[in-house]
Amino acid sequence: MNELLLQIVSQVNVGVLILDKSYRIAIWNQWLTNLTGRREEEVLGEKLIDLYPRFQKPIFSSIFENAFEAGQNRFFSGAFHRYFIDPVDDLAKKYVRQNMLVQPLQINSEKFIMIQIFDITRQQYRVDELKVLIRELKIAKEELEVSREMAIVANKAKSEFLANMSHEIRTPMNAIMGFIDLTLETDLDAEQKNYQIMVREAAHSLMNLLEEILDISKIESGQFSLEQKPFELTSIIKSAFDLLSLKAKDKGLSQRLTIAPPIRDQLIGDSKRLKQILINILSNSIKFTPKGEISLLVEQVEETEESVQLLFKISDTGIGIAPKDQPWVFEKFYQVDGALNRSYSGSGLGLAIVKQLIETMGGRIWLHSTVGQGTSFFCQLPFKKDKTTTCHSIQEVIKQEHVKDHTFQAKILLVDDDPFNRKIVGAWLKKWNYDYQECENGSEALVKIQEGYYDLILLDQQMPGLLGTDVVRQIRKDQQYSTVPVVVMTANAMKGDRERFLSNGMDDYISKPFGASELQAILKKWIPDERTGE
Amino acid sequence: MLNPLQQDALKEYMNVVIGQAGQVLSEMVNQKVYLEVPDVQLLQTRDRFILQELVASILKGHVVSSSLRFGVECSGRARLLFPVEKGKKLVNLMIGDEEFSDHSTNEAGFSDTDTDAMKEIGNVLLNVIIGSLGNLLSTRIEYSLPEIEFLFVEGVRQDPFFHPGHYTLVLRNTFVVGEERIEGAIFVMLQMDSATRLIEKIDEMLVDIYE
Numbered sequence: 001m002n003e004l005l006l007q008i009v010s011q012v013n014v015g016v017l018i019l020d021k022s023y024r025i026a027i028w029n030q031w032l033t034n035l036t037g038r039r040e041e042e043v044l045g046e047k048l049i050d051l052y053p054r055f056q057k058p059i060f061s062s063i064f065e066n067a068f069e070a071g072q073n074r075f076f077s078g079a080f081h082r083y084f085i086d087p088v089d090d091l092a093k094k095y096v097r098q099n100m101l102v103q104p105l106q107i108n109s110e111k112f113i114m115i116q117i118f119d120i121t122r123q124q125y126r127v128d129e130l131k132v133l134i135r136e137l138k139i140a141k142e143e144l145e146v147s148r149e150m151a152i153v154a155n156k157a158k159s160e161f162l163a164n165m166s167h168e169i170r171t172p173m174n175a176i177m178g179f180i181d182l183t184l185e186t187d188l189d190a191e192q193k194n195y196q197i198m199v200r201e202a203a204h205s206l207m208n209l210l211e212e213i214l215d216i217s218k219i220e221s222g223q224f225s226l227e228q229k230p231f232e233l234t235s236i237i238k239s240a241f242d243l244l245s246l247k248a249k250d251k252g253l254s255q256r257l258t259i260a261p262p263i264r265d266q267l268i269g270d271s272k273r274l275k276q277i278l279i280n281i282l283s284n285s286i287k288f289t290p291k292g293e294i295s296l297l298v299e300q301v302e303e304t305e306e307s308v309q310l311l312f313k314i315s316d317t318g319i320g321i322a323p324k325d326q327p328w329v330f331e332k333f334y335q336v337d338g339a340l341n342r343s344y345s346g347s348g349l350g351l352a353i354v355k356q357l358i359e360t361m362g363g364r365i366w367l368h369s370t371v372g373q374g375t376s377f378f379c380q381l382p383f384k385k386d387k388t389t390t391c392h393s394i395q396e397v398i399k400q401e402h403v404k405d406h407t408f409q410a411k412i413l414l415v416d417d418d419p420f421n422r423k424i425v426g427a428w429l430k431k432w433n434y435d436y437q438e439c440e441n442g443s444e445a446l447v448k449i450q451e452g453y454y455d456l457i458l459l460d461q462q463m464p465g466l467l468g469t470d471v472v473r474q475i476r477k478d479q480q481y482s483t484v485p486v487v488v489m490t491a492n493a494m495k496g497d498r499e500r501f502l503s504n505g506m507d508d509y510i511s512k513p514f515g516a517s518e519l520q521a522i523l524k525k526w527i528p529d530e531r532t533g534e
Numbered sequence: 535m536l537n538p539l540q541q542d543a544l545k546e547y548m549n550v551v552i553g554q555a556g557q558v559l560s561e562m563v564n565q566k567v568y569l570e571v572p573d574v575q576l577l578q579t580r581d582r583f584i585l586q587e588l589v590a591s592i593l594k595g596h597v598v599s600s601s602l603r604f605g606v607e608c609s610g611r612a613r614l615l616f617p618v619e620k621g622k623k624l625v626n627l628m629i630g631d632e633e634f635s636d637h638s639t640n641e642a643g644f645s646d647t648d649t650d651a652m653k654e655i656g657n658v659l660l661n662v663i664i665g666s667l668g669n670l671l672s673t674r675i676e677y678s679l680p681e682i683e684f685l686f687v688e689g690v691r692q693d694p695f696f697h698p699g700h701y702t703l704v705l706r707n708t709f710v711v712g713e714e715r716i717e718g719a720i721f722v723m724l725q726m727d728s729a730t731r732l733i734e735k736i737d738e739m740l741v742d743i744y745e
């Protein structure tokens with residue numbers, strides 16, 4: 001048994017060293033021999049401090065005493081002491097790390113000290129490696145921080161430069177454009193006129209680019225602030241929408257604008273920027289949609305005591321944006337397929353401006369898109385409520401403009417007992433290329449309406465027999481004709497008449513005598529597909 | 535609970551004791567390490583709330599504990615405790631690893647070497663404290679090997695520090711290394727009779743002082 005224990009002590013994978021009461025070495029195991037090159041026979045009976053003078057130092061000697069006297073253990077770490085028993089290899093001294101554990105032992109009344117030595121060189125090596133890594137990481141992080149700051153400064157300087165330059169270029173550009181317009185007013189032959197028009201177009205797109213660059217650099221260099229002014233939401237939206245509706249019509253696109261109630265109309269914020277945002281996104285929709293429809297839906301998604309959150313959804317049925325391109329479209333100068341044979345105009349700044357504006361306004365923008373099917377942009381924007389005006393929630397606004405096929409002509413029924421009047425109005429309608437029929441009293445009109453479909457009925461009020469209002473009452477009874485727009489023509493429009501007519505089922509009225517432009521406005525309003533001779 | 539006089543006497547005694555530990559540590563790391571004990575209390579189960587407050591003020595969250603058990607005539611367990619980041623900072627300061635002593639790096643984690651160092655610091659300190667308690671109570675003590683634990687301390691749970699039927703000697707202690715002050719705590723759990731004898735001894739000291 002004793003033999004076995006001795007073998008164990010000899011073989012364990014730590015250094016084991018036993019001292020007797022007089023600090024002489026009583027056991028020295030194989031591990032220590034391997035470490036020091038000193039065999040057991042050489043060291044047995046020697047005093048530890050003679051072999052290793054460092055143990056004379058008070059931190060050690062007092063510990064040994066404590067172990068004998070008070071029975072205390074003591075753990076020494078390589079972190080503080082490096083090593084305790086020197087390795088035979090001098091080179092190894094540079095790297096070796098050890099922990100040491102000092103414990104009292106007592107057999108009967110005889111006291112001993114057991115010292116165990118653990119090699120932690122590998123552990124220390126790992127820790128050091130880790131520290132090097134951490135240090136490198138820290139340096140890299142600092143460098144990154146510095147270059148990031150430098151980039152910010154550089155970008156700001158660039159933006160300031162651009163802002164100033166664009167501003168400087170804009171002034172002479174304005175002059176150039178002014179003189180082109182003046183030149184166009186002079187007598188030019190066809191060829192000259194043609195060239196001038198091309199110059200004007202080029203100047204316009206250059207000017208557009210300048211405006212965009214000016215915008216983005218102002219935003220980026222921080223020379224830009226948002227207005228906080230009261231405005232009417234619906235009128236801003238409509239004016240943005242109207243501005244682009246001609247372009248859409250030219251391309252043969254249907255358009256739809258929906259402002260869904262309940263929505264707060266009296267708001268405070270930067271309406272100019274709102275309009276700019278909408279115009280930018282809408283003009284993209286039109287530009288990238290060869291056929292189909294573009295639409296704008298406005299909803300109020302949140303309302304608090306002080307403010308509202310509005311959601312604008314701009315959808316098109318255009319070419320779409322592939323998922324891989326979607327994250328990039330808000331980047332400056334990014335254009336999908338920006339390569340050589342790009343068939344779309346523009347500089348790739350529009351959405352970058354939009355995004356910056358929206359974020360400065362405290363909102364966000366995102367998009368859904370499927371290639372070949374279309375794109376929807378969503379912008380959510382906060383606005384303050386304008387509480388100075390008493391407000392009423394607005395009615396639902398739905399504007400639709402459908403493009404009808406080209407053979408279609410709007411049909412108009414003109415009802416008036418006065419032949420002179422019928423002649424003038426008829427002449428205009430003919431000039432503007434409307435298909436129209438006329439009749440001279442109410443009952444005749446009712447028959448005609450039964451016979452065919454009309455896009456609009458122009459109806460005199462004061463007629464022998466049935467009055468205009470009587471005719472409308474009859475028409476509206478029939479479900480089929482309940483939506484045909486009816487505009488009443490009346491000579492003696494007075495205050496309150498309008499309400500009376502409208503409540504009688506008329507859609508609008510025009511007071512006699514009226515001019516061509518008034519009539520045209522009415523026609524445009526009720527027959528949305530513009531078809532005038534102008 | 536100790537009365538203010540007893541408390542002062544115990545505090546003075548502990549400051550002397552812990553000063554010795556400071557000397558040992560200073561020699562060990564070749565720089566001045568001062569140890570201060572600004573506050574000493576002897577608490578029992580019914581003083582739980584005081585302990586809770588203390589724990590909440592200095593030992594919340596992840597805590598490193600270096601501990602020793604002791605036994606025979608006086609038995610219990612002693613712990614040196616630091617919030618992990620402070621423990622790490624102390625180790626870095628004592629190893630002289632300045633670069634890593636600012637804890638803005640998220641290296642609150644202890645490496646194996648750090649853990650060893652903390653084990654030794656605890657060992658030195660707790661040996662001195664328990665040794666001196668043994669001297670004071672004139673009793674023989676057996677010591678276990680030092681242990682390191684990483685604990686998570688929540689508000690209400692005081693388990694590792696407080697055992698029903700035991701007294702807990704609570705020392706707040708501050709390590710002063712160079713410019714830095716690092717606060718931790720030492721908890722020594724004592725059996726009832728050891729605690730009673732400790733109070734008797736304190737009273738004897740008071741008599742010595744006032745006579």
Ligand SMILES: Nc1ncnc2c1ncn2[C@@H]1O[C@H](COP(=O)(O)OP(=O)(O)OP(=O)(O)O)[C@@H](O)[C@H]1O
Nearest residue numbers: 284285288320329335336346347348349350351375
């Ligand atoms: N509705 C859309 N459908 C398909 N692609 C779109 C749509 N809107 C934007 N894109 C893509 O995103 C790119 C970036 O749009 P952005 O408005 O920033 O630039 P642009 O319209 O090309 O030029 P700019 O607006 O400056 O005149 C566009 O070039 C286009 O490739």
Ligand SMILES: [Mg+2]
Nearest residue numbers: 284346350351
């Ligand atoms: Mg665009």
